[in-house]
Amino acid sequence: MLVTVMTNPDMIPALKRAAAVVTDEGGRTCHAAIVSRELGIPCIVGSNTATEVLEEGMEITVDATRGVVYSGRIAIEKKPENSVDASQAAINEAILAQLAPITGTKVYMNLGESELIHKYKNLPFDGIGLMRTEFIFSNIVGAHPMYLVKQDNKTIL
Secondary structure: OEEEOOOOHHHHHHHHHOOOEEEOOOOOOOHHHHHHHHHOOOEEOOOOOHHHHOOOOOOEEEEOOOOEEEEOOOOOOOOOOOOOOHHHHHHHHHHHHHHOOOOOOOOEEEEOOHHHHHHHOOOOOOEEEEEOHHHHHHHHHOOOHHHHHHOOOOOOO
């Protein structure tokens, strides 16, 4: 679990390893919420007191659907995954393509994590408009570029 006041882009490698995220500050559009949604990690933001109440080594269960942190390990009922066969998936893609708005400009996607493109590849967009290079760098090197600068680490690989 990652428990912090607030996340920032330097924390991306830690976020990728976290089973869940709980922050003292933030809302639906904060960094922790956006990145956690993209990574599929349960996240509670704006708890106000997580860093004061939760201690390192505590066993907790984060129920992000309800916005609750439980002491200890608790089994949380998950919604069953929708199993869609290939023919239904093709129909869904065809319907989605027909529903795509017709615009005078091209629609580009912002993508934070390049390895997640498979989740979005069938959406109606014309390309990638913004790709966070520090995330790409972090995926290759294992550390955020600013962390290396602050550490005065001139060796990248």
